Structures are given as structure tokens and as C-alpha cells.
Amino acid sequence: MSLPFQISVATLEREVLVDITGQVQEALKHFAPGLSGLVHVYVPHTTAAVTINEGADPAVKRDLVEGLARLAPRNAAYRHTEGNADAHIKASLLGNSVTIPVVDGILHLGTWQSLYLAEFDGPRTRKVWLTPIPRLRA
Amino acid sequence: MSLPFQISVATLEREVLVDITGQVQEALKHFAPGLSGLVHVYVPHTTAAVTINEGADPAVKRDLVEGLARLAPRNAAYRHTEGNADAHIKASLLGNSVTIPVVDGILHLGTWQSLYLAEFDGPRTRKVWLTPIPRLRA
Amino acid sequence: MSLPFQISVATLEREVLVDITGQVQEALKHFAPGLSGLVHVYVPHTTAAVTINEGADPAVKRDLVEGLARLAPRNAAYRHTEGNADAHIKASLLGNSVTIPVVDGILHLGTWQSLYLAEFDGPRTRKVWLTPIPRLRA
Numbered sequence: 001m002s003l004p005f006q007i008s009v010a011t012l013e014r015e016v017l018v019d020i021t022g023q024v025q026e027a028l029k030h031f032a033p034g035l036s037g038l039v040h041v042y043v044p045h046t047t048a049a050v051t052i053n054e055g056a057d058p059a060v061k062r063d064l065v066e067g068l069a070r071l072a073p074r075n076a077a078y079r080h081t082e083g084n085a086d087a088h089i090k091a092s093l094l095g096n097s098v099t100i101p102v103v104d105g106i107l108h109l110g111t112w113q114s115l116y117l118a119e120f121d122g123p124r125t126r127k128v129w130l131t132p133i134p135r136l137r138a
Numbered sequence: 139m140s141l142p143f144q145i146s147v148a149t150l151e152r153e154v155l156v157d158i159t160g161q162v163q164e165a166l167k168h169f170a171p172g173l174s175g176l177v178h179v180y181v182p183h184t185t186a187a188v189t190i191n192e193g194a195d196p197a198v199k200r201d202l203v204e205g206l207a208r209l210a211p212r213n214a215a216y217r218h219t220e221g222n223a224d225a226h227i228k229a230s231l232l233g234n235s236v237t238i239p240v241v242d243g244i245l246h247l248g249t250w251q252s253l254y255l256a257e258f259d260g261p262r263t264r265k266v267w268l269t270p271i272p273r274l275r276a
Numbered sequence: 277m278s279l280p281f282q283i284s285v286a287t288l289e290r291e292v293l294v295d296i297t298g299q300v301q302e303a304l305k306h307f308a309p310g311l312s313g314l315v316h317v318y319v320p321h322t323t324a325a326v327t328i329n330e331g332a333d334p335a336v337k338r339d340l341v342e343g344l345a346r347l348a349p350r351n352a353a354y355r356h357t358e359g360n361a362d363a364h365i366k367a368s369l370l371g372n373s374v375t376i377p378v379v380d381g382i383l384h385l386g387t388w389q390s391l392y393l394a395e396f397d398g399p400r401t402r403k404v405w406l407t408p409i410p411r412l413r414a
Contacts, residue, residue, distance in 0.1 A: 002174035002273070032274060044248025046198075072205055079198075092191050133175075133273065134272075
């Protein structure tokens, strides 16, 4: 089957980072067991994003949400009138996909790294699409 | 042939988002018909970028241009003296490449997503390089 | 061997962009000679990033460091108390990976592009992980 593998993530606040490292790792076991290469993680939305940052101290993800809110305030003057123009800007600042090394089926992240879905217009149920990429054989 | 497939995009303003979804889709038909995997979309410039965001309401792309102009004002104090230091900063904030799922030769975007070339120092003719990536066979 | 190829980069200031284009090109010769496709460049840290921008005028990388410092000031009010919350925000704004076309073993960058490691909490020795991606054969 050639579609990306899809997982769902429920977000519980308007603006929040949700750690999806474990969920993506679990999915990898099913659709790409033993993969060595990369996994492409793609959010098919325009008011959410995906980013990699520290997973140890929950303060970091709150600083990131608040730091982005200072860069694109919710109540600034925007042309888009759905009340979520700030969310569109934040989504492009972080980007809607990341690509992560995978070794023998395991996400090969740095020591302090976690993978986050960044929600900027929740609460909603978001989709995340995963595509396995084989690396060049050495 | 091992070079990326190149398309050209004319931008008509100094700062503008140009929807290149259709042009990239058309190119895919020629250089990677039937591809299932991903396409890497790369801007070989340093004052332009590529981003995915809402395509339905044109206000969104103007909010994005104006929102970035607030983050890196054109007339702030910069060291680079070519008058486009703001454009370099915006280019790094959005990033110069995106990778998008492709299924049976068709860009597999989310419902509201369009692919944009983001021009920050136009008008110019910009190049976009496309590289097809096969996915791991299931 | 299925691990990414690792290089090390010493950063000499708290906030600085280090041009790693030559070092990545040299590494490519060893671990993926003759590659045509893409190379994935990944920083396994949460207070550093990787970005592509102009390499000709050193003023550009200083503008970028200073421009980001205006967006996430070091001494703003943050929840994370290690004194580097600004660095975490900057890391997510630029992103921790880029993917670059490679033709016959050579990085296929635009005329003015260089590849930078962006340090936001140095000086430190940083790791960069490289993964070769084959392109689809035409």
C-alpha cells in the first residue's frame, strides 16, 4: 500500500505541544519493522506543525508556545478573519514536517530530543502521516 | 540524469507568496510518473523560501508576508548592506526546502494545504529543484 | 553499518553560525562516494540548529544571530530555568535538519548558499548526523 501511515493525535488546548515520540515509535514497529534510514513525519494541516525539542523539562514546551505567541499575537491585526491567522503564521515558522534517522526500527534521536506535534488552533484531532525512507546501502 | 528537475517561478513583488502546487504537480508527471514516496522541493536561493500553508483564503499568504515583516523589518539596523538583510532572515525562518508525500504520481497534501514559494527580495525569476524519493516498499 | 555518519563541530561562542559546507562535503566523499540523490543533515541537539543561507558576506550570519536574538531575547521571562530558554526557541524556529541535493558525490547547492550549524548555547562540541538518500532512478 502506497499511502503514508496515519496516526491521530488529540490536542486538548488551543496552543500546546504534544509529545508524540512514543506514538511514532510504536507505529514504526508496525509499518516499517527493522527500518534503517529515515522516517518522514508530516502534518497535513495549516494551523499545526511538528518540531523537535527538549523532552526532559516540560517548561521548554510552554516557553516555546509562549515565545511563538509573542511573535504572532492572537489579537494582532490580520486579514484572515477566522480568528486563527496567528496559528497559520506559527505553523510556517516551525514547519509541517521533520525527517528523523531510524536505526534497526528505532527512532535515532539525540539524548534530550523529543518529537512534538505543535497545536496552534485546538483543541482538535490531528493527523500525522509517516513515510519510511530507505537509506543508501553502504 | 542525476540532476534535480528544475522549474522556474517568476515573482512579481518584493515580498509575496506564489502558489506553486500546480506547477510542481505538472512537473511530477514528467520526471516521476507514478511515483509513490516523497518529493523534495528545494529553493537554491538565500532570500526566498518554500512553505506549506492554507490555499483557500488569499488573506493567509498576505498575513504571513506581513507577519514576517514585523519579525524582520526591512529598515532595521543590519550589518549586511545590500538592503535585503531582512530577506535572509525570513528565508531561514521558513526554510529553503520541504518534503511532501506523493501517491501514484499525485502530491498527497492535506485538504487545505498549498505549496508556496516565498519571495522576500523580488521581483525575480527563481529556480525550484525537485528530487523524487522512493519510499520503502511495504 | 546502519548508523548515520557523524561529524563533530566545535563552536567558539554562545551564539554563532559555523559554516560546515566543506566538512560535510569531505564526509560525503568517505561515506557516500558518487552519491546522486540527497543528504539528510541532522543536529541531535535542542539548543542548536542547521540552516542554509548566504556564505559570501559574513555579515549575513551575524544579522541572523542578532535577528533571532531580537525574536527570543536571552533575558526575557521564561519558565525553563537553565538560562537557555531562548536557545530552545531559536532551535525550533530554524529547525534541526535540512536535506540537500547531491549530484555525483558533490553537494548541489545554489550559487550563494552555504550550510551552517547554528549554535545558540555554546561554546560546545556539537554532533551532526548525515544520512545518504538515493533518488529514484529516472
